[in-house]
Amino acid sequence: MTTPDPQLALQRVLLATLPGVVALCWWYGWGVLINLILAGGCALLVDAGVDRLRGRRVRDLSSLVSATLLALALPPYCPWWLCVAAVTGGLLLGKHLYGGNRNPFNPAMVGYALMLVAFPQPMSHWPAPHGLDLLAGVNQVLGLHGAAPDAWAQATALDALRINKSLTIDELFARSPAFGHFGGRASEWVGLAYLMGGLWLLWQRVFSWHAPVGMLGSLFVISLLCWNGSGSDSHGSPLFHLLTGATLLGAFFIITEPVSGPRSPRARLLFGAGVGALTYLIRTWGGYPDGVAFAVLLMNLAVPALERLVAPKQPQVNA
Structure with a gap:
């Protein structure tokens, strides 16, 4: 189910981000392209510096893919140093610290989480x-x-819903410019663009369906079970959570990263389900409006346990 050549797969991932890049640029303008230029240049410099220190010459697209996804997740027009620090921290602590070929954490989410904790404003x-x-x-x-x-x-x-205390969901959608038809005004269209790119990657067999279906399915189910309509204490409909924030970027581009994720199909399904459930819990009761990054990192910790859980039982041999 996967593309044999890892570099070809990474090229296709970069190509699949183009619909999301176009949608982000349409809604937010030049800031998205500035993020991409800063992140891509920084990734190349970090890799070149690490290669020089290690006395080797390794050229692959994994760092550029991580930097691209991180640039798309960061706020457009964020300070230049924030983008540079996110990419540098993500690649050094999330990839090169572990040798660069079998890192346990997603580098893009490491960089994003570091910046969110250190520089929340x-x-x-x-x-x-x-x-x-x-x-x-x-x-x-x-x-x-x-x-x-x-x-x-x-x-x-997500911010507006989290701090809301008095308005109903219908009133929020009618009064707040942050809301669109079903989710965030811009994020619902950007999310559909990521969905388009993700489905193309599935068709190209870059990754299997297990992780995306696990994440989107569990997020839909838990948000449906906890949905209490349009009241002022509502946490949002299932469609709102699917089309808002980094949900679809996470489902098709983040949790499908092969190095830090599980390898067996059933473990990928459980991994995605855990990310979806944790995303909802963090959004609803946590300290951050969008929990995709922290959900991915927490489930990265659980990958060895998931692999052991789904591993076939070895028959016992009587002495």
Whole structure:
């Protein structure tokens, strides 16, 4: 079910991100491309530096893929140092610390989680739809004077739902510019673009269906069981959770990473199910609005146990 050549698979993953990149650029403007340029350049420099220290020359696309996914997950127009620190920390602590070929944690999510814990304020500054023009965007990223107009950033749909105490879900969708038809105003379209790229990867047999179906299925089921309609204490509908935040990016591009994830199909299914359940729990009762990164890292810890759980039982031999 997988592509024989790992480098060909990584090339296809990069190609499959293009619909999501186009959708992000449509909604948020130049900040997405600035993130991608900074992250890609930083990844190449980090790999070159590590190769020089180790006295070897290894060229693969895994670091570039991790940097690309991290750039897509970071807020557009975030400070340049945040993007550089995220990529550097993610690759050094998530990949090269373990030799670079069998890391237990997803490097992109390591970098994202580090920045979310260390710098929560800039990590929450998502721009309003259609973002800034090129000059204002570059000024904002570089921290120059006159960077951006007032109120260029706004709360995301997950943020707005989390802090809501009085409005019903219908009122939130009607009044808040962060909400669209079923989920976040921009994220629902970006998520559908990631879905398009993910289905193409499935068709190309870059990965199997087990992890994405496990994550989306468990997130749908737990959000359906905990959904209490449109009241002010509602945690959102199943469709809202599927089409908001990093759900579809995580399902098709993050948890399908072959190095840090399980290898057996049944373990992948359980891995995805755990990520979906933890994502909902963190979003609803945790300290962060979107829990995909922490859910992935927590389930990375459980990979050896999942592999042992689904391993065939060895018959006992009587002495």
